[in-house]
Amino acid sequence: MRRQQLIRSIWLHLFLVPLALLWLAPLWLMFVFSTLPERDIFSTPTPLLPGGDFFTNLQNLNADTNFWRTLLNSVVISLIYTGLSVLLASLAGYAFARFRFWGSSALFTVVIATLTIPYFVVVIPQYILIAREFKLTNTYWAVVLPGLANSLGVFYMRQSFLSLPNSLLEAARIDGAGEWRIFFQIALPLVRPAMAALSLILFLTAWNDYLWPLLVLSPDNKAALTAPVALGSLIGLTRVSWGGIMVGAVLMTVPFLILFVFLQRQFVAGIAAGGVKD
């Protein structure tokens, strides 16, 4: 029995170790390339160890595009987006979880039904609204506004509020607290873990979003240009520094990898939440 377990364990690791190394390779190469001069990146065999040219590459990147500015824009946009969409989703989720009102189940069904509708269906009218009606191109709001109504967030927050014990909220109601006070002072603090997981996922989504920002931001206007759009615009050009592009990729990715190491549980909870319905 013991021997059988040992053999099984060896097989398991023989399968998993090479696969894991293969999976880490692109991230390792991203880091390695960001520290090498151009001629080393374009050499064979592929260099596997880092060099000392990270800051030279960073200078090249900033010569190609003002990358610090785009990172700052990305931070601001992701923060505004996360704060507002979590607030809207919490308010709506609370209403669906805690109140019986005319049209509530029909409304909730409509909101959830949109989860199955591909984003492409709405992207063109959204573009017409933002770019042609509201004339918001190259602003923070152009990037943030359309995505604020997050159906998955509403679904998730509703689940969280449903799991709260009714007695707590009823006690506050009997004490004469208003609905808004109950929401902000009692209900919200109790679902803080759920809000944290949702915030993390939404922040990550906003941070890495590409298609929509690509439509409403132009690479030559730095006012609201995000890091992914700036980096994406460099990839297509022939005369740019690839070392610089790799530095950009590293700067975009590493903060989240560090965050992921420390907050793996929240990330995993946020992702798994969609799949496991009771």
Add this chain to the structure above:
Amino acid sequence: MRRNLTPYTFLLPYLLIFGVFWAWPILYSFYLSFLDTRSFPWAWNPGANWGRILQDATFQDALRNTFLILLIQVPLMLALATALAVALNSRLLKFRPFFRFAFFAPVVVGAVAYSAVFRLIFNTDFGALNSGLKVLGLGPVDWLYTPGPAMAVIILVVTWRWTGYNAIIILAGLQSIPKDIYEAAAIDGATPWQQFLRITLPGIRPVLLFCFVLSIIGTLQLFTEPFLITNSGPGTATMTLGTYLYQQGFRSFNFGYASAIAYTVALLAAVFSLIQLRFFGRD
């Protein structure tokens, strides 16, 4: 009275945005698909887009490529994700944090960042992959400029990005299966393989179904990887519904035709989801 209006005030901000940026666009793009937006002013002409889509060779290429990815990549990825989830769930596993990091890390990496890296990895003359093949006495393969290999690149990259993501969801499903069922089966002499087929698979079926639906809807909207890594090429070899919609809607600014493409995607998503639920959703 005040009490009755409270839920609506809670809902109002969300519904306002939802109405303007989701509900109205869904209806408006349907209407747009019946307009000829290449004329000025836009004119009602149902055939302009719906007639064109039926005979558009590039659209058919995009459709064929998308189906190819659906048929090859999605099952491959979900089989691998299931194997990974079972492996990560095993009591025999050592160095668990390392493995979790390795497979889950791609979840937080932005599509633009990894697309840039993969462009270098798959480079014909100095890419890491061809270097590796050379050691094995193979290659070089002109990855990004030959139709078949270019499609393989897209499939590999998407698999790298989403396998861990799906493994997370499947792992959550695995952990909801009661342990004592396995113990009882082991006592009855069931082999690990039998346990997997009789207990694990039925146990994670709803979660797998969810992953399938999610992956299909995701694949139908694949955009960033073919856009940045292969630029839909060579020719139209890696053109997807996503990159074609972008080309029609935001390069040619033919909103009507792009809306027809978008609604075709929605129709396909609906059909696939229904097939899934019909054949695999019975509990």
